[in-house]
Amino acid sequence: MKFKQESGARNQKSGVLAAAVVCAASVFGAANDTFFIRGVDVYPVTAVKMENVSVLIQDGKIAEIGAKIVAPKGIKIVEGKGLRVYPGMIDSGTTLGLSEISAERVTVDTGELGEFMPQLRALIAVNPESEHFPVVRANGITSTVTYPATGGRGGGGGGSQQIIAGQAALIHMAGWTWEDMEINRSAALTIQFPSTAGGRGNFAADFPEEFGGPQQSYADRKRAYDQAIQRLNDFFDAARQYQKERSNNAPGFKKDLKMEAMIPVLDRKVPVAVTAQRERQIRDAMAFADKQHIRIILLQPRELLKVAADLKAKNIPVILGRTEALPENEDAAYDQAESLPGLVFKSGVKFAFATFNNEFSRNLPYNAARAVAYGLPADEALKAVTINAAEIWGASDKVGSIEKGKWADLMITNGDPLETPTEIKHVYIKGVDIDLTNKQTRLYEKYRNRP
């Protein structure tokens, strides 16, 4: 099952190679997701690095790692001398597959109408042929959590009105169909927690109107905020009531798709990814989670340092946005965004990185690296784009590290993947060698050779 879907000379060549591999590897069921990386430096992330070892990949999974293992006869060999192998990276927040050209409404499928829409599934709207996937994969990012909305700025009519936007999915960045790509179809229910900002961006909320603050009075905004939280609680209470009636088979019980979608959340099988940035919002979101007895993951909680001790005590993980970001306020330190991950690490709160941006998803590793420049230990930066993300999204048995039994979502590099000039030599998703060409490399090849 090669994902090399492009035509052209290069593909024909790899077609020949693939055929050869198929013949040679017939003992392994004629699969192209079985191979052997020889003499490579392995960075498992969950353990110390192993130099000059070999890795056996069988049926798309990591079967064996070690210095002494020998290549089974006839298996495809990838020479790893002088190279490194890392787990593929995970971007914990994009709308990849759902949004192609952000300014062109018809190419954007995030931000549906409706305030409470838990039944909506991002997974089923993922376009496997999106031009973004090959571009992002080429930088070693092999999976992402793709959201049904982007926090109030969806492409649909209703984005900013949404509170429950639907279910985010954890996906591999390659596959023939969205079913192929699925790792966790319901990685989280997405909630945009109400805010008092009055729709002008959270951080202007406390400013007077003449300085860009909201036009509505604070009292009005606070009332709207409290009402929205009340509606959210009512919705959850209704879901719990529904669940009761459902299990009691109460007379007159009718199936309701919204309520059905809430059951795994009430059962704590599916966490809730809550966007909450300011301290008050974060605290209220935590109180809401306590009250409803649900698991939450906080998205971009910019003022999280003020509540870090509570987050740690309650074991609530957070997804940090880009370190390539300006400070929130004029008088904040110039390196506020860059320093945040290091401070979060020190606080003991578990975190992973997300770009929250399809265009710059490929720069995920550089965002992690920038945090290192400003105080985050380098190995923690790597964890925050691999294993931490896998753990937070409930897929640490499948992806996020190089361990026996996990999917072979890997990258082979000639250096540290967090460094810009490092070359990503190979990317594997479920053990399949991913074609690293994309729309951009094709245009490059075409026009660099223009006479």
Add this chain to the structure above:
Amino acid sequence: MKKTFLAALFVAAFAHAEVTVIRNATIMSESSKGTFKGSILVRDGKIAEVGENVMVPQGATVIDAQGQWVTPGIIDAHSHIAGDGNINEGSVSVSSMVNIKDIINPEDVAIYRALAGGITTANILHGSANAIGGQTIVLKMRWGKDADGLIFEGAKPGIKFALGENPKRAGNPVGGGRGAQPLNARYPATRMGVEDVIREAFNEAVQYKAEWDAWEKGGKQGIPPRKDLKLEALKEVLEGKRYVHAHCYRSDEILMLIRVADDYGFKIRTFQHVLEGYKVAKEIAAHGAGASTFSDWWSYKAEAWDAIPYNAAVMAKKGVVVSLNSDDAELMRRLNTEAAKAMKYGGMSREDALAMVTINPAKQLGVDNRVGSIEVGKDADIVIFDKDPLSTFSKVQKVMIDGSKYFDRDSEVSARPMKEASKQKMIDREKADQPAQKRRPQ
């Protein structure tokens, strides 16, 4: 109030030193000397000596940069900071009479943040709402100076042109599609109209210039022609006294503007953004224009769909002077690692990559005799990084402009507790001063 307070703190942080020696640094000079381990002597705001060993004059301030890296001050050929938010005079299709210079806000904190990212010079442009936009100005990031003090003295002024989606957007019928009423429509609405607007303007400007030339040839006798501020700027373009910086995306519109310029006898100094420049690199090089692009932006709008991160490298290899710009107060703070992307995408050498944010933009802005490289006689605009500036793990430690230190990370970090305390004091005082009934409802 707050702004003044902050500015005062930052100003206090830099001290002018007559003579400074930076020692033991790895210097990426971006000159013929390449990259080497050595020292720089700075005297009276200029680079006085560069070499492996430099004599330390008595009384000189010595900066030991052991293990650290030094680059020329980084230059951003496309920025809108210090523009006070008002950078688009979009009410008319030709706004060449307005000037960004008139609205410079020296208290914009973006200046300090840019400085903290190693930026020492930036080209501040008008927005892209119209085919011919306003006049532009080159600034040095002399944080703490007034608006006049920021201006890069002697740098040739410019003018912004814009092609494609942005200038034609105002002409689109509101609501789009058939049957929608063109409320407040402004010509042009198509790329065809964009060309026409530019041609019409230069058609006027050529005649205007002819009137003035005739009057001057005639010994300035009689009544001079009527002065037209819109056409004055375009006359300067025709006379080569003002640079054209043209915002563009698609190859068709880039080629169009080259041909219009050819017809009217002026030059495009730089194509800005120029995301499809790689498709017409040959034509851009033949015209003699520079190209200032993004490293890896794409897909944010239809005209950015064919953008490729190899753009800078392809254009450079076809003979175009290429710079990487930010167009953004955030990105501006890390152009060094944007340069590193030219190594990743297209295989530029380390020095050629860094040139895209130093000497190349200096050339494009016509200030390469003053800045852009570490060479004797040039302005002492210097950045010290803690590590290799092309590494994603590096950060700026110190920035010098005209030989004066304008940013010092150590001082900035150590001043933070004091700043926090002062801020808290002000907040407390404000609360105490304010009568309870006037407070905003809680």
